[in-house]
Amino acid sequence: MALAIPLGFLFLFSMFSPAWGVEFLFNGFNGTDANDLICEGATIIKPSGMLKLTNTSHNITGHAFYPKHINLFDKNSSSSYPNASSFSTQFVFAIVSPSSGPGGFGLAFTLSPSPKFPGAEPGHFLGIFNSTTDGNPSNHIFSVEFDTVNGFKENSDTAGNHVGININSVYSQASEPAAYFVKGAHKEEVNLENGDLIQAWIDYDGEAQKLNVTISPINVKKPEKPLLSETINLSTTLQETMYAGFSASTGEQASSHYIIAWSFAVDGVPRPINISQLPKPAKEKGSSSYKPEIKALIIALAVVVSMLLLVLLFFTLYKGRHDEFESLEDWELDCPHRFKYKDLYAATKGFKASAVVGAGGCGEVYKGVLPSSGCEIAVKKITRNSIQGMRSFASEIESLGKLRHKNLVHLQGWCKKKKNLLIVYDYIPYGSLDSLIFGSEDNFVLSWAQRFNILKGVASGLLYLHEEWEQVVIHRDVKSSNVLIDADMNPRLSDFGLARLYDHGEISHTTCVVGTIGYIAPELARTGKASTRSDVFAYGVLLLEVACGQRPIGSGEFILADWVMENHVMGRILDTVDPNLDSNFVVKEMKLVLELGLLCTHYKPEARPTMRQVVRYLNEDEQLPEVENWNLVDSRRVSEMNSRFMNILLGDTITSYPSSSIGEMSCSSMNAGR
Numbered sequence: 001m002a003l004a005i006p007l008g009f010l011f012l013f014s015m016f017s018p019a020w021g022v023e024f025l026f027n028g029f030n031g032t033d034a035n036d037l038i039c040e041g042a043t044i045i046k047p048s049g050m051l052k053l054t055n056t057s058h059n060i061t062g063h064a065f066y067p068k069h070i071n072l073f074d075k076n077s078s079s080s081y082p083n084a085s086s087f088s089t090q091f092v093f094a095i096v097s098p099s100s101g102p103g104g105f106g107l108a109f110t111l112s113p114s115p116k117f118p119g120a121e122p123g124h125f126l127g128i129f130n131s132t133t134d135g136n137p138s139n140h141i142f143s144v145e146f147d148t149v150n151g152f153k154e155n156s157d158t159a160g161n162h163v164g165i166n167i168n169s170v171y172s173q174a175s176e177p178a179a180y181f182v183k184g185a186h187k188e189e190v191n192l193e194n195g196d197l198i199q200a201w202i203d204y205d206g207e208a209q210k211l212n213v214t215i216s217p218i219n220v221k222k223p224e225k226p227l228l229s230e231t232i233n234l235s236t237t238l239q240e241t242m243y244a245g246f247s248a249s250t251g252e253q254a255s256s257h258y259i260i261a262w263s264f265a266v267d268g269v270p271r272p273i274n275i276s277q278l279p280k281p282a283k284e285k286g287s288s289s290y291k292p293e294i295k296a297l298i299i300a301l302a303v304v305v306s307m308l309l310l311v312l313l314f315f316t317l318y319k320g321r322h323d324e325f326e327s328l329e330d331w332e333l334d335c336p337h338r339f340k341y342k343d344l345y346a347a348t349k350g351f352k353a354s355a356v357v358g359a360g361g362c363g364e365v366y367k368g369v370l371p372s373s374g375c376e377i378a379v380k381k382i383t384r385n386s387i388q389g390m391r392s393f394a395s396e397i398e399s400l401g402k403l404r405h406k407n408l409v410h411l412q413g414w415c416k417k418k419k420n421l422l423i424v425y426d427y428i429p430y431g432s433l434d435s436l437i438f439g440s441e442d443n444f445v446l447s448w449a450q451r452f453n454i455l456k457g458v459a460s461g462l463l464y465l466h467e468e469w470e471q472v473v474i475h476r477d478v479k480s481s482n483v484l485i486d487a488d489m490n491p492r493l494s495d496f497g498l499a500r501l502y503d504h505g506e507i508s509h510t511t512c513v514v515g516t517i518g519y520i521a522p523e524l525a526r527t528g529k530a531s532t533r534s535d536v537f538a539y540g541v542l543l544l545e546v547a548c549g550q551r552p553i554g555s556g557e558f559i560l561a562d563w564v565m566e567n568h569v570m571g572r573i574l575d576t577v578d579p580n581l582d583s584n585f586v587v588k589e590m591k592l593v594l595e596l597g598l599l600c601t602h603y604k605p606e607a608r609p610t611m612r613q614v615v616r617y618l619n620e621d622e623q624l625p626e627v628e629n630w631n632l633v634d635s636r637r638v639s640e641m642n643s644r645f646m647n648i649l650l651g652d653t654i655t656s657y658p659s660s661s662i663g664e665m666s667c668s669s670m671n672a673g674r
């Protein structure tokens, strides 16, 4: 008992007298000594031993200061202006930003004449200053800030995540983005506000006037090179007795600020913190100032909302991907002729207008180069409102992709994307037959030999489609603009079979007639049913067109087939020959072509030859039967029908198709007109 009084006296003495050569260590704040800390504002000591300076409420401040004031000047000095003492501190802190978004403001190690800061403001002022006291030399406040928001004066503390040395002001005399040096040179960034434990060292050499600030993650030992090393004379700033501690604040943005351990020493090396036993702050769960029931409700709602958002996000992403590329259905994956949209997009440079090499009624044709193989391709882009039965459509294209004939343009494949259907062909660099016959460019005239060869080639291609392949393929749109001419002046028939495919989306429209005015067989116009015979009719028109150099339908009531028939009846069939040929033709062949043209355009389908017969006639393997006035009887009816048909169409589509190109009006313009 006798010892109790002096011990108690000593304890009181140490509590309230200034401390020289102060040295202390808080290895966590759950020891009894921590209860003596001067805590203000939002500061609490957590049961786990963490000093929590602020929670995530807005515009709050928190302070925690060592209870004893510290003498920072050597009392023995004889000089009236002594130098401030050296001091060192090490502490471990954590800043936990809310999970909902960026956190804010910061915490500062502070040496201040008073542990209380009346009138101090939160936010940028860090709970230390306010707008009137900021920058005042009479503050005598030194602090090192660990700030997570852009500084008070934007031009000085530009980085949000930074460490700064502040004297009497929130303005930093020196600041650096939060980082530490690895092996002296390489800098590693430190994210101050992600809730990780961070160590900090502040070392001041009073004699050398050197202040060093160093930080590192908890698992990295003190880097040799400090983050900030500044020559600063603290002699005028610091007063004889000072309080050491921490201040933190929140503002518009808010984080929880924790000090987990703290060691301090004047004129000496602080005792090391045992970092192996430090608690770690929990991640912020957001606002928690509600009753448990309400909290549960909020959590339940949040779960539901976030799940909905996830679903929404999923669909948005899915749709986004769908928009940009395409989603594959299982059956599509097995289609060898299916192209990836992004490949075609790349090949045509994004379907650039300058890549357009042709524009038919059914859509534009783009030239492209496949990036993978360097192959030149032609991509026909068909815009359709809906393609029903994509599966059967695809299987049909798949089978068309297998067609191989020297007089057919090879259909390489297809691709669908939303409302667009893309058909990929070999690229044929020379124009279409129709441009060679009617194009006035260069005064180029196809010779008769060339024309005859082309007509034979087209017949051969059509024969292949009709009879020589495993399935009967009806072209449905035989016309001069669908005959492409390759470098050897051989014809390549394109767009075969597609007309049939177009029907997939239009089955309900029994009025659907696919073809091109002037090439449409009378029975096709009547019934809408295409057959190999209607292809033969169109081929017959093509024969006459190439021989006469005239469009199938001219101005007024002119119908090429009728006109040739009239001349034939009058015994002057050769008067119909293309004047551009300048009489350079083989009369026998010319007569054969013209008469075959008349035979093929017979109004009765059953009177027309098959393509096999056509090929035999052209090769002179078989004698063409005498042409009599087969057509004439009914020609008036045919022409009447054609012109009636035309009127319907013109009424609908004249706006987009000049009358001079009626002959080229084709399938989709008719579809569009309905």
Ligand SMILES: *[C@@H]1O[C@H](CO)[C@@H](O)[C@H](O)[C@H]1NC(C)=O
Residues within 6 Å of the ligand: 041, 042, 043, 055, 056, 057, 060, 287, 288, 289
């Ligand atoms: C945060 O601290 C302040 C001040 O102590 C207090 O008023 C407030 O309720 C706390 N907020 C939360 C969410 O704990």
Ligand SMILES: *[C@@H]1O[C@H](CO)[C@@H](O)[C@H](O)[C@H]1NC(C)=O
Residues within 6 Å of the ligand: 028, 030, 031, 032, 047, 048, 049, 277, 279
């Ligand atoms: C402080 O808390 C830690 C756990 O957070 C515990 O291990 C330690 O024993 C506590 N110390 C005291 C003095 O209560």
Ligand SMILES: *[C@@H]1O[C@H](CO)[C@@H](O)[C@H](O)[C@H]1NC(C)=O
Residues within 6 Å of the ligand: 058, 059, 123, 251, 252
């Ligand atoms: C925080 O303080 C600022 C400045 O005083 C004020 O503009 C802002 O509205 C406050 N925010 C909150 C959430 O109280």
Ligand SMILES: *[C@@H]1O[C@H](CO)[C@@H](O)[C@H](O)[C@H]1NC(C)=O
Residues within 6 Å of the ligand: 074, 075, 076
């Ligand atoms: C200051 O002076 C006292 C006695 O005068 C002496 O005991 C002490 O060691 C001196 N302190 C320093 C830091 O020189």
Ligand SMILES: *[C@@H]1O[C@H](CO)[C@@H](O)[C@H](O)[C@H]1NC(C)=O
Residues within 6 Å of the ligand: 077, 079, 081, 082, 083, 206, 207, 208
């Ligand atoms: C303060 O430090 C400077 C530089 O180290 C030294 O020259 C001066 O004598 C010191 N003053 C006192 C009073 O110790």
Ligand SMILES: *[C@@H]1O[C@H](CO)[C@@H](O)[C@H](O)[C@H]1NC(C)=O
Residues within 6 Å of the ligand: 117, 118, 119, 120, 130, 131, 132, 133
């Ligand atoms: C700033 O704080 C001082 C006291 O520290 C107080 O007198 C003053 O009124 C405060 N100014 C403002 C604008 O709050």
Ligand SMILES: *[C@@H]1O[C@H](CO)[C@@H](O)[C@H](O)[C@H]1NC(C)=O
Residues within 6 Å of the ligand: 203, 204, 205, 210, 211, 212, 224, 225, 226, 229
């Ligand atoms: C500050 O850092 C420099 C350079 O790393 C070092 O030379 C100096 O001793 C350090 N001073 C203190 C007080 O730690």
Ligand SMILES: *[C@@H]1O[C@H](CO)[C@@H](O)[C@H](O)[C@H]1NC(C)=O
Residues within 6 Å of the ligand: 081, 082, 083, 207, 208, 209, 233, 234, 235, 236
């Ligand atoms: C620091 O400032 C004080 C007061 O102005 C002065 O007496 C002292 O010599 C300065 N120390 C150095 C190292 O410049």
Ligand SMILES: *[C@@H]1O[C@H](CO)[C@@H](O)[C@H](O)[C@H]1NC(C)=O
Residues within 6 Å of the ligand: 274, 275, 276, 277
């Ligand atoms: C640090 O704490 C651990 C666990 O409490 C202990 O085993 C270890 O010896 C301590 N290290 C030091 C240097 O005190």
